[in-house]
Amino acid sequence: MFKLGVLTTLIGCTLAANSFAMNPQPDPQNPTGYVVLRSDVEAAEKAKTADPMYAIWAKALATQPNTVVEAIEPGLASNPDNVKRAERVFSQSEWDFLTQMAAQEYTYTRFLRAIGKFPAFCGEYTDGRNSDAICKKSIVTAFAHFAQETGGHIAKDNVWDNPLALEEWQQALVHVREMGWSEGQVGYTTGCGQNDWQNKRWPCAAGQGYFGRGAKQLSYHFNYGPFSEVMFDGDASVLLNDPGRVADSWLNLASAIWFFLTPQAPKPAMLHVIDRTWKPSQREIDAGIGYGFGTTINIINGGIECGEHNKNKGQPVNRIRYWEGLASHYQIPIEADEKNTCWQQTPYGSLNLEGATDVLYTNWDGDWSYHADRPEGKSFECKLVAYQTAYSALVPGDYEKCITNVYESHPGWPEVRVVDKVEPTPGPNPNPNPNPDPNGWDANTPYDKGDRVVVNGVTYEAKYWTKGDDPEKSGEWGPWMKVA
Template structure:
């Protein structure tokens, strides 16, 4: 069944200088917040995604309006060009040949509509590649996986259950719902209801089950939500509230085409393995990953089916057998460097890509590097990471959502508002919206002894205004040290008349030690507390655990379950981790 990667969060706090010119100013409408021009946000995003492959990925995920999709019928001259190509290389007679045991919810019309939703599937190539051949190979590859995921798996000589003597590779699409499940059953709700970004972005509906449905057995709320966004112009709630549509409409096949076209960084999209748009990185080559059907297995289910330990396992053996039967029947050309198997490949979930410079990622995460020349040392940028997050580099507008943290997924991230046009400098001197050269006392929030402040934060205290020079907590601004006075009056020296006497003042206290003048700021103030003794601190891409092992991440402790890979970083209880008290 289709399972995309769960969330992970990596926190770093290393000293950095600004990589982009950004006009970041205090938000006059929100004390403590900031405003950034949209042009600066767009320029930063463009610089981070200037590799041509990002445009290829985004193009592959473009969709046709649903009203036009539902007008598609076999044989219509008005059908989209990619649908007409699919009809030409895979007519309805071939559909019937491969679906002799299929559930009635799967039809040729729905198959064409699923293709029509995604113009890149069976689309045109302008660089000399044979679009018809790629289309046919893509369809046959999809059917090999359908035969494994939802097939009958009945031997040809079992005349009782297979009276027509169909080959197993002719038995695709038998199941439309996961065996043992039916509509009305709540289930597959692992992770639902948590206080995390996945639930804020893809909230589970009461009483709904997110068990496997459709040709690729779409499962779990975070996949239903993401697929719903692709199908319904960004609206995740349609399929979260009515997941049965993935079984009972053309979405039962569209979910498989969507998965076929979607890269799960660092995994490539299966289409781009087949049409060779994807070029494997050196790390992938070193791990035995290259072109061929075997890599599509690694993309779908590499953690369970790839690697030498799985060489004789039933699932990959079946997939390969179905592919080879279909490939032989349809005479699909196979290049000399294509490999059908993946036992010789390292599963993607075990691939250590730390430090790799030739691997592209597809999700945005807050960049926590400390920038000394920006307010509070915050970068106000997002970076590309190799795990699922709330924000996709392939979805227009998601970089801005990441910077403004729409789904409240970041850690200690200030509130950011993006504005059109440049920031109005106002009549006063200096940067910012209408600055005052000497703000009046009380213009900034009152200093709080328990609050953490970082460089650039401003407070009012004892009749003066102060700005933090670096990270500080509990240091009275009036004493200097990590604070500099930027306005107001000097805190009064003489006490007020008739002050209340202190209760039991200490006898002959030691005189206070004068704070050093402009000490060097501490480098990288601690983000996470020290892990408990004997508990491993999680490092994504490196830490390897077994079920039952305890790790710490972000100051919390977690126990592993369901074999998390090295990228399944723990941040909250989910399919792979249980959050437990740190002891």
């Protein structure tokens, strides 16, 4: 039984966007803080992630326990079904054919284990799509990118360095570590040690280097941390403390499969471009982004390799040559609406999708919209955004962490605690002051929403819980409004 690394409870959710009501209350344990019900938080999260695509992402990022993965060996009857499919469409002999220059750290067994970690890769489609064909196309696509990222790039007629006259698309996985780097070197520590949310969530370990490792050349602590969380049950410290494991174990290929399956919204997951689960938004279509290998280039490195000005650049030209060579060799059909190139596409980093109603996002950030019926006018909610934040909509518990601002990523946020039950507070307007203000308002008295006071003959009503706010100085955005 594999576990889901994301919110599987979203399946079938049909809550409307405003079908919940946040009701923050004063925190009895913190005079400057508030509590919100966990049920309200869960309802808000479900409402914001009700689109069926969130459930699809959840399924795509489900993982097998490492104990299951590390028992995988070629040909075993006990191998997971997706591994058996991978063996059927891409055998050991095919692996050997494409890896004759590969570093010894890359093996067919490790390749199968990397696939086995993620049941959606080479998984079963029950809606009529050809599961074997999608599996084969996924593997070939991955190898085209491997050939660029970690390939030998040696000309076929260079008999000195390429005595077997291998095609460049047969030269994948030559490098397991970034050229010029070795274990024990400290490097790629940009941003390490800063007082920011990235270091609170994914703190760098002293003496470690986060340079490129593995088939996808995983780099920087803010990528090692999230990958570690997926591989080790939410524990970012495993690979932050020991990044060398990404080079020396089956993680060297699993890191690439993880990237292949993970959407970086608004960019889709590469798998969903290949299997057509993803449907491009109108703005993406207008920007030339659609189906085909070219869009996978845009997902990986669009800012450097896509757009008219990069049409003849080495990196994308190489990727396309490798893809076309592999696709021809493995007889991968290219559909009429697919493009191998991305020079005609706007790079994702230059595409403004903010506010588009047909684009989904996967990161949470504090929602600063004004709510007159809530303390201080704050929303006490988080919203989905198109940039990386401390909190992912694909990680269980991250919405609650965003609400409570656990990594201190949104300054000025209310002090919030999530509770299962709000303890009742004494009477509507307890007034411990024996000498209240003769005008009817007392600075030491807490007032709830709807409470009224009279000051100098004018009646004011509280818009939300307040204490110490003079009604006469409240102003349009303050907690009091005139009613008579």
